Amino acid sequence: MGEAGGEIRAAQFVRSWPPASPLRFPFSENIMYEQLININKRPFPFSIYTADTLWTDPHISQQMLKTHLDQNTDLASRRLSFIEASVSWLQRRFNIGPGTRLADFGCGPGLYTTRLAQLGATVTGVDFSANSLAYAKETAVAQNLPIHYIHTNYLEFQSDQRFDLITLIYCDFCALSPAQRQTLLGIFREHLADGGAIVLDVHSLVEYDKFEEGVSYGRNQSGNFWTDEDYFSFTNQFKYEAERVTLDKYSIFTPTRSFAVYNWLQHFDQASLTAEFIASGLTITDWYANVAGEPFEPQSPTIAVVAQPT
Numbered sequence: 001m002g003e004a005g006g007e008i009r010a011a012q013f014v015r016s017w018p019p020a021s022p023l024r025f026p027f028s029e030n031i032m033y034e035q036l037i038n039i040n041k042r043p044f045p046f047s048i049y050t051a052d053t054l055w056t057d058p059h060i061s062q063q064m065l066k067t068h069l070d071q072n073t074d075l076a077s078r079r080l081s082f083i084e085a086s087v088s089w090l091q092r093r094f095n096i097g098p099g100t101r102l103a104d105f106g107c108g109p110g111l112y113t114t115r116l117a118q119l120g121a122t123v124t125g126v127d128f129s130a131n132s133l134a135y136a137k138e139t140a141v142a143q144n145l146p147i148h149y150i151h152t153n154y155l156e157f158q159s160d161q162r163f164d165l166i167t168l169i170y171c172d173f174c175a176l177s178p179a180q181r182q183t184l185l186g187i188f189r190e191h192l193a194d195g196g197a198i199v200l201d202v203h204s205l206v207e208y209d210k211f212e213e214g215v216s217y218g219r220n221q222s223g224n225f226w227t228d229e230d231y232f233s234f235t236n237q238f239k240y241e242a243e244r245v246t247l248d249k250y251s252i253f254t255p256t257r258s259f260a261v262y263n264w265l266q267h268f269d270q271a272s273l274t275a276e277f278i279a280s281g282l283t284i285t286d287w288y289a290n291v292a293g294e295p296f297e298p299q300s301p302t303i304a305v306v307a308q309p310t
């Protein structure tokens with residue numbers, strides 16, 4: 001279109017600006033409205049799986065690694081003081097030492113695997129974050145620890161190895177859908193050696209009760225956490241009463257792309273956790289408040305269990 005076309009477009013713009021009502025914009029009003037509807041939509045529990053975006057996107061996984069190692073926050077890994085108490089309890093509870101075959105699923109940067117290998121155990125770490133595994137491997141090389149790291153989605157884990165102890169630490173179980181949880185428990189059961197045990201922790205209903213629905217938005221409100229471009233982020237918190245599920249939904253808009261991350265969390269009581277283990281041919285033999293072995297207590301924000309094949 002030549003100059004005349006430009007004039008026509010300019011004239012249309014002048015006629016439509018200022019908008020007739022403060023809520024009406026001259027361009028794209030439907031697109032904006034549809035985006036806002038999508039942002040605020042309450043999805044069906046666990047209908048969208050984006051854990052891989054959170055943990056494996058090259059930029060976000062760098063931020064997650066920093067968060068794992070940050071001693072001022074418990075957001076990705078718990079602080080080292082807890083991890084040390086936890087490893088010490090695991091050692092006493094399972095008599096870990098040379099000869100113990102151990103697999104840590106969702107091992108992240110190896111904060112547990114490193115310490116467990118220092119006890120002389122034969123340790124395998126499984127994670128799908130290449131970035132966290134690179135850090136874990138560097139640590140193992142620096143400390144001359146023969147840890148076997150496997151880069152895979154643990155929902156597809158297959159191995160001929162059998163383990164005396166399988167761990168899934170920091171409530172990763174809660175981020176999975178009911179079907180994924182059954183898959184993972186099946187994988188654990190299949191890879192246990194005779195007499196082997198599983199240890200995992202989950203969020204309790206105490207955490208569920210504390211969770212509040214909300215909506216917020218900001219520009220780069222979390223620094224450059226989601227991308228290194230400029231961005232707007234919308235955060236929606238949803239609570240699903242019947243399912244005892246919570247969702248933190250992040251909708252991110254940059255000048256070049258948009259994406260969403262869904263952080264689902266299933267919350268458990270003893271009955272619901274027992275039912276899931278029974279359905280996978282597993283029996284919970286011991287209950288604790290956390291994976292540092294503190295006694296089970298109904299008001300604890302987490303529940304940790306030891307389970308064995310039924």
Ligand SMILES: C[S@@+](CC[C@H](N)C(=O)[O-])C[C@H]1O[C@@H](n2cnc3c(N)ncnc32)[C@H](O)[C@@H]1O
Binds near residue numbers: 055078128169170
């Ligand atoms: C909350 S972090 C906990 C890390 C570690 N267990 C700890 O306590 O320090 C969860 C870890 O699980 C990994 N993860 C999550 N889903 C996974 C999957 N489907 N397959 C493999 N790794 C996964 C993430 O990459 C991340 O390293």
